[in-house]
Amino acid sequence: MYNGTGRSDLAESNEYGQESLIKATKQVLDKIDVANSTVTKITPRERENTRRWNSIALREAIINAFVHNDYTREIPPKFEIFSDRIEITSAGGLPEGLSKAECHGFWKLFI
Numbered sequence: 064m065y066n067g068t069g070r071s072d073l074a075e076s077n078e079y080g081q082e083s084l085i086k087a088t089k090q091v092l093d094k095i096d097v098a099n100s101t102v103t104k105i106t107p108r109e110r111e112n113t114r115r116w117n118s119i120a121l122r123e124a125i126i127n128a129f130v131h132n133d134y135t136r137e138i139p140p141k142f143e144i145f146s147d148r149i150e151i152t153s154a155g156g157l158p159e160g161l162s163k164a165e166c167h168g169f170w171k172l173f174i
Contacts, residue, residue, distance in 0.1 A: 064098065064144045080139055088129045091142055092122060098144050116149060124151050131155035 066072040077094065079087035099118060104111040128140035128151050138154040 066146070068145050068147050070143075084129055087139075088126060091125055091129075095121060095125065095142060095144070095149070098149075121149070128153040128155075 064073075064075040066074045077090075079090050082090070096118070099115050099121065101112050101114055104113075125142065128142070132138075132140050132153045132155050134154075136154045140154070141150075141152040143150040143152075
């Protein structure tokens with residue numbers, strides 16, 4: 064977690080590499096859920112509460128980063144929280160031998 068929008072002011076760093084993938088995934092989900100603060104806007108009619116990021120989309124992105132990571136490179140997924148965004152980096156890639164166009168066509172079958 065960084066203070067601000069750049070990588071120069073690191074506020075907190077957590078490592079989950081010595082645990083099972085299931086436990087690490089759960090810990091990252093829990094940590095980011097805490098960071099996903101609620102913003103409240105008080106209007107003349109009602110109080111509007113919204114989360115910083117869409118919880119369902121964020122959960123899916125985190126799980127995908129773990130599931131699709133290429134662990135043969137020995138690089139774990141990285142989750143970085145900034146004041147204005149969250150960045151998720153995974154060492155995954157396209158299946159060997161398939162182009163981006165071929166993969167896109169494959170996924171269209173499931174949509």
